[in-house]
Amino acid sequence: xxxxxxxxxxxxxxxxxxxxxxxxxxxxxxxxxxxxxxxxxxxxxxxxxxxxxxxxxxxxxxxxxxxxxxxxxxxxxxxxxxxxxxxxxxxxxxxxxxxxxxxxxxxxxxxxxxxxxxxxxxxxxxxxxxxxxxxxxxxxxxxxxxxxxxxxxxxxxxxxxxxxxxxxxxxxxxxxxxxxxxxxxxxxxxxxxxxxxxxxxxxxxxxxxxxxxxxxxxxxxxxxxxxxxxxxxxxxxxxxxxxxxxxxxxxxxxxxxxxxxxxxxxxxxxxxxxxxxxxxxxxxxxxxxxxxxxxxxxxxxxxxxxxxxxxxxxxxxxxxxxxxxxxxxxxxxxxxxxxxxxxxxxxxxxxxxxxxxxxxxxxxxxxxxxxxxxxxxxxxxxxxxxxxxxxxxxxxxxxxxxxxxxxxxxxxxxxxxxxxxxxxxxxxxxxxxx
Ligand code: CO
Numbered sequence: 027x028x029x030x031x032x033x034x035x036x037x038x039x040x041x042x043x044x045x046x047x048x049x050x051x052x053x054x055x056x057x058x059x060x061x062x063x064x065x066x067x068x069x070x071x072x073x074x075x076x077x078x079x080x081x082x083x084x085x086x087x088x089x090x091x092x093x094x095x096x097x098x099x100x101x102x103x104x105x106x107x108x109x110x111x112x113x114x115x116x117x118x119x120x121x122x123x124x125x126x127x128x129x130x131x132x133x134x135x136x137x138x139x140x141x142x143x144x145x146x147x148x149x150x151x152x153x154x155x156x157x158x159x160x161x162x163x164x165x166x167x168x169x170x171x172x173x174x175x176x177x178x179x180x181x182x183x184x185x186x187x188x189x190x191x192x193x194x195x196x197x198x199x200x201x202x203x204x205x206x207x208x209x210x211x212x213x214x215x216x217x218x219x220x221x222x223x224x225x226x227x228x229x230x231x232x233x234x235x236x237x238x239x240x241x242x243x244x245x246x247x248x249x250x251x252x253x254x255x256x257x258x259x260x261x262x263x264x265x266x267x268x269x270x271x272x273x274x275x276x277x278x279x280x281x282x283x284x285x286x287x288x289x290x291x292x293x294x295x296x297x298x299x300x301x302x303x304x305x306x307x308x309x310x311x312x313x314x315x316x317x318x319x320x321x322x323x324x325x326x327x328x329x330x331x332x333x334x335x336x337x338x339x340x341x342x343x344x345x346x347x348x349x350x351x352x353x354x355x356x357x358x359x360x361x362x363x364x365x366x367x368x369x370x371x372x373x374x375x376x377x378x379x380x381x382x383x384x385x386x387x388x389x390x391x392x393x394x395x396x397x398x399x400x401x402x403x404x405x406x407x408x409x410x411x412x413x414x415x416x417x418x419x420x421x422x423x424x425x426x427x428x429x430x431x432x433x434x435x436x437x438x439x440x441x442x443x444x445x446x447x448x449x450x451x452x453x454x455x456x457x458x459x460x
Contacts, residue, residue, distance in 0.1 A: 029436060030245065030429050033257045034235040037247050041147035041164055041230035043083040043279040046105035046253065048162060050085050050260055050277060051077065057264050059087055064298070068306030073268075078299060082149060082160060083279035084289035086299045090307060091268045096446050097320035098300055100274040100408075101263065101439055102291065102398050103255040104281035104327060107248070108132035108421045110139065110195065112146060112227040116207045118196055124205040125196040126170060131228060132282025136189040138423040143168035143232040144197055146207075151224035152217045158224070161215055168232055169210070170197035197229065231423045243349055243429055250425040252281065254415050255326035258432050262439025269459035271321070272303060273443035281327065281398055291398035297405040321408045322371060322447045324439070325363060325399030328427075329353035329386045329414035344387045346416040348428030351382025352435055355397075355412040362412035363399035367454060371447065372411040372438075374456045379441040381434040384416070395420075409447075 040046040051061070059075040062068055070076065070090050077087035083105060088098075110128040118125040130136075147164040172195055177183055189195060199205050211227070212219040235247025256277050263275040276299075280290035289295055304314035332345035346353045354369050355362040364372075376383045388394035399410045415435060417427040441458055448455040 043105040070306035080289040087275040100323040101259040102276040108134035109228040124200040135422040144170040148227035153221040251328040258435030266443030271446035292401040323410040327397040331416035349430040361396040363410040368411035379437040381438040
């Protein structure tokens, strides 16, 4: 099965981190996974399939093998993408217009947001007596546009713009001064506006992702970073077989703002969940430590393919190409966690899976980005490799990637989640259950 269309549908169903968690939850439920709550003490069964969420924005799923387990095989990715977040008191009125007051979320490329149909999605807190009920929201209408300034009014527009979010990027909502954004939301949700007492709402682009190119070798879609990895990890996880370890699928929010939140990769969510799994299987605390020593993490966040117009921005040798497989990411200063051992383990997994892999390093005179892996190490320290799928235009609101690479990731993660690792002094063994 080629997963391209299914992945594009998944991406479109995930305009915000909350929708990502909801979409993953739905697929887990369809496959017999049971939701657990962090507030409860867990009693887990051999052969059991479970998941837990934190703040609706991060999710961890896992399976308990039919025998005592050796370690955790963790595949991590992120649920959020750069965007424009709608502020409190969201209207800006004047000159016969109503605009929306927004701020930047993460390191967005801003120019892409102009002159295209936009809408709003996220979650809304609704008062019902003493209860605060969380409602997912995604408007199905083209609600806004951020219009460019005509070239006649800025002759320098093609010489590079210095976008100011407060002045240049306010989305236009109506050609009048009395449109009220939260009234639209409350009408859509069929609740009273005064009962909306909290919201996390973001802009999203309305175009569906699509396959492009005569040879249908590329996709153009929103949120390729990092839902392409989230999707590949999820499908690989669902397809994997039981082995000696606990397979753990982790999708974290807030990677784009540095992962530090109650539910990000730099929170206690993963560490707490592993400890709760250990406890829920009736094991003592020390057993969790020994399990972590025989565990492995794949931190999956997309990578830069060599740019067709700017090949000089890539390392002279290590230049990932779209449709050439999974990218192992290296950085000597540990912005990426990959080292000799973790990359070797991952290469062995790819070989067993028949998946192609390639290598990314930054140019030595460029700083580059960072990701989840090294921040997660603060809370659960274990052998980790940083990988991603090659893409272009990272952090644009529409990004480009290859149509083949997701298949490699699915194959590799299916083998990974079916495997366990065994440490023998300084050596390592990768065991794949057949
Ligand atoms: Co990313």
